[in-house]
Amino acid sequence: MAREYKTFPAIYELVKEIPKGKVASYGMIASLIPGSTARIVGFAMAGTPQGQNIPWWRVINSAGKISERDGGAVRQRNLLVEEGVTFSNSEKVSWKDYRWGGPSDAWLEKHKIDFIDFLETQAKWPG
DNA sequence: CTTCTGACGAAAT
DNA sequence: CATTTCGCCAGAA
Numbered sequence: 001m002a003r004e005y006k007t008f009p010a011i012y013e014l015v016k017e018i019p020k021g022k023v024a025s026y027g028m029i030a031s032l033i034p035g036s037t038a039r040i041v042g043f044a045m046a047g048t049p050q051g052q053n054i055p056w057w058r059v060i061n062s063a064g065k066i067s068e069r070d071g072g073a074v075r076q077r078n079l080l081v082e083e084g085v086t087f088s089n090s091e092k093v094s095w096k097d098y099r100w101g102g103p104s105d106a107w108l109e110k111h112k113i114d115f116i117d118f119l120e121t122q123a124k125w126p127g
Numbered sequence: 128c129t130t131c132t133g134a135c136g137a138a139a140t
Numbered sequence: 141c142a143t144t145t146c147g148c149c150a151g152a153a
Contacts, residue, residue: 003133005150026135037149038135046134059134067134076134090141130153140144 003043007036010111011044017107018058021083022100023093025062031121032103032113042067058100062126064092095127 010033018024026038026045033041041059046069048056057079061067066076077087085098102122108115 003151007150030135035150039133039148040135040150042134043150044134056134061134062136069134072134132152133149136146136148138145138147140142 004047005036005040005043007033007040008044008047011036011041012048012052012054014103014107015045015054015056015059017103018055018100020055021085021098023058023060023080023085023098024100025064025126026059026067027062028100028125029059031124032111032118038062060093064095064126066091099125099127 011029014029014032015024026041029041030036030038036044045056045059048054057076060076066073066080080093081087085093087093102118108118
């Protein structure tokens with residue numbers, strides 16, 4: 001990992017909300033964390049601390065594919081398959097079947113996000 | 128101040 | 141479908 005961003009802690013906290021067998025895009029995470037962007041979320045995943053139960057492998061790009069990089073992409077795919085996620089011939093995940101619905105009410109409450117605003121944000125998510 | 132750079136995204140081709 | 145192009149933005153130099 002190269003840089004540390006101040007939004008990383010909040011990003012990790014949100015990624016922990018993604019349940020087994022579901023996936024979210026970098027943009028989805030960023031849309032709920034002020035001061036972050038999809039790219040920042042990518043950097044956060046690259047620097048995920050171990051031993052903190054952060055399911056980094058459940059975060060993929062908006063096209064529904066696993067983002068390529070130096071290493072770890074194959075491992076990410078394997079982890080998802082173990083959870084029951086399937087890939088199309090073009091290596092894409094079906095948003096319709098596997099997209100995360102969003103964080104818990106407790107998370108929204110804690111981060112002071114109005115439910116109506118959340119619905120608007122959610123409407124822009126892929127799928 | 129400017130420049131540079133990425134596990135990104137959306138739209139155009 | 142795939143590929144290209146351009147926009148995006150925090151933070152370090």
